[in-house]
Amino acid sequence: MRRATLFRLLDKPVRKAVLLLLATTLSGGVLVAAAPASPAAIVVPSLKAPAGLLSPIEPLAPYVEQIACQPGYRAGTLALGRMLVATYPNTSFGGPRDCGADPSEHYDSRALDWMNSVRNPVQGMQAYMVVKFLLATDRWGNTFANARRMGLMYMIWNNKIWGSWSGKWEEYHGCFSTPQPAYDTACHRDHMHFSLSWNGAIGRTSFWSRHVWAATDYGPCRPSDLNWSGDYGTFRPTPCPRYRKVSAPGGSSPAMQELVKYSGATMFPGMRGGPIMAVQRAFNKPITGRYDAATVAAVNRFKAARGLPANGIIEARTWRALLAAYKPRS
Template sequence: MSLPHVDAPTNRRLPVRTLGALSASVIAFPLAAGTAEAATLPLPKPSRTLPSALDVAPPYQPGTLCLTENQVGPVAFAKLLDATYGKHVWGVLRKCDQEHGEGRALDWMLNAAKSSDLAMGNAITRWLAAPDAQGRQGAMARRVGINYIIWNRQIWKAWAPERGWQAYTGSSPHTDHIHLSFTWDGAVKRTSWWTGTAVTNYLTGPPGTEMPTSNDPRDYVKVTLRRGSRGKPVEVLQRSIGGIGVDGSFGPATESRVLGYQKEKGLTQNGIVDSRVWNAIIGAPSTGGTTGSGSTTPTTSALAKYAGTVLRKGSRGEAVTAMQKAVGGLVADGSFGPATEARVKAYQKSKGLPQNGVVDATVWAALMGTSTAATGSTGSSLAKYSKVVLRLWSRGEAVKAMQKAVGGIAVDGSFGPATEARVKAWQRSKGLAADGVVDAKDWKVLAGGSSGVAASTPATSKPSTSTPATTSTELTAHKGSTLRSGSAGAAVKALQRALGGLSADGRYGPATQARVVSFQRAAGLTATGVVDRATWDAVERSVHPLLAHWNTVLKRGSHGAAVVALQRALGITADGSFGPATETAVKAAQRAAHLAQTGVVATVTWKAVEGRAR
């Protein structure tokens, strides 16, 4: 699949001067066909004299932490843009959301449907990505400390500038804002734009967590590598696993070798080098009752003091260390990173718990060999709730009684995503429709009655329309919100982006209401203009038509409805049989999305195919 270049033919191309370290103060840039001619706009000016040397370009630096403050670099750059172009709405920190979750991604709001905003967005982004007078690609992006840019359905990557601007097919087209992801050096204003001195050794995390420079793989256990990574850690990896050239660049050949190494060691074959792969390389234990440091599994009494502590990605401290020792298969370093989260999810799966990667009272109870299921919920005490229908975001005593009865979940009277996941798992175990809604049929079984369905036979009386328990989209966090005229905030903005044809300003006005009514009619819903759970679900399915299959793994030899859906999305004969032709088409889609070409369809590939089909 060819990717359209950003500089596609336009009505008129105006000359653009090459941008040097201290180049011209204005830039002329062509707009898309059908809009006004390009505006001549000022460019941001540095407060320091820029050196001739250019800052090093680090590999992709994904966000993995849950931090609580904006980093100074994105804030300073947002203020610089405001000073240059006039005040705009902008935002940085979003809770546990990739680089936004680390306070190092900036969303600077513009509307690409407006010719003036389009010209401004083009001017800013192309100035950052352009070569300087010496022909060095992305010179200004490297000086500012930008890792990648997304704007108006296109993405540019500082670690691979030779690819130029590529089509971006993520859930948000980024037509209402420029997304600037900062490197850690840019995040803390350590780059030449701010200091006048070029960075030569880049940060890999918050200051104080710099990348090691040794040749000992034991020093890299906390470093995660994947395709696109570069530098010393990749060299150490390549030397350690052998069978590959040592060039410090994690490309397709290295990824293929990593996949082979993971298979040899019985590890998850995802091509990503995390602590499990490093531990295999250095010979540290990956399973069993001891940790990578050799300490034994904590006793129940040692864990009890942490039972009230909730841990998730980004947590640190003694409680994390104790948990890591208890679940096993991890280096007990007290840092809850991606490898720990993956191990927690695997542990939760083994215990039949919701696989959310969060260590709460239920997980601590399992680690201590106890149970959170209450014994006081008898059939008679549940009977009074038989006519009560519970679903996501319900609250009260009925929710508490249900939580006690199903067990394996905190009893807090709040029907949140974790409770919904547990209810679905319980329903599946009882042969009920796993829709996460507790109604009369479910209360009857909870009270000790029969479901009337063999446990191995899925019920069909309540077809599920909800998102699978282990699946989430950009809309999932907002589906508990009811929106109507006058509503405002992040949920409204997410809705507007999903519906399309609207300015995503976060305000539920007449235009948004009219768009909702139109959508509801088209979806066969009651056209109220009020966005309830049914409307959220329908919007989510329209944005993600393959969502129901994201948790289904397909490969050669698979059959059925999921294969038909896959084949239709790929544009090939939909016969429901995953044969060589389907495998070839899958590999082509994976190649186009820069994924490992395994021919196996799991969540990431489903999403890539879905984005291609839209």
């Protein structure tokens, strides 16, 4: 019979001010908590909600998938990271990530990784306190109150994912069966992942602004002929049209297939990632993944020859010109 996971402790009362040090072990792929022979008292601080909050609150944030390439920090994402590190100075955080083929809110500035290890008993308790804070019911009876006020879509920690779509913890990618330390990053045992809604990432939600944003921001939309959207522009209160993924035509070269995969992602000089590699492959440039001066020059020559502004930016018009140039000839 499977023993209780750390997160199941959320259903039990926690003593005031002092929490018992937990010795963590792995059993059956699930982190379990057991009191040490001589429990040591540890004071573990909690995150604090801002003053002045009232009973009105946002609904749980629906899942809005990443379709833009705009890595960096947005106000809400950065504020969350800073709050975590200010409360727990023995930790760190990171957010931006070079754009790749797999969907990730790291690519559009809506995701944060908080570096905090379950194998460290103190940090494990810190994570427990963060989860407790986010999912607690507030004094007005609002469930998952701080998660809703922050615009949290989902979080992943210690083999499990909590999603706003269900309000439940579920196993993450078969991690119960991979307790080995080699899987700590993939199973989020050495960090906790947070993905935010557009409202939460931008900092509009009541946790940061004191103003309740009940309307969902669906972010940028991709056109039907490209696989990625352009950069985030303004608040969009309606869902994007749903299109099938664009596939390369039969007989396409590997370069064309890569271009189609990343088509639509806005690229500026200095950026990195998969879309840049696709363009470099198409122009027969060294595959560095960096939008360097040589690649910018090649893009500008290509754009100028087609009457497009030679400004180094790869946007929807440039992608369409690239796809037209590299499509297989019948």
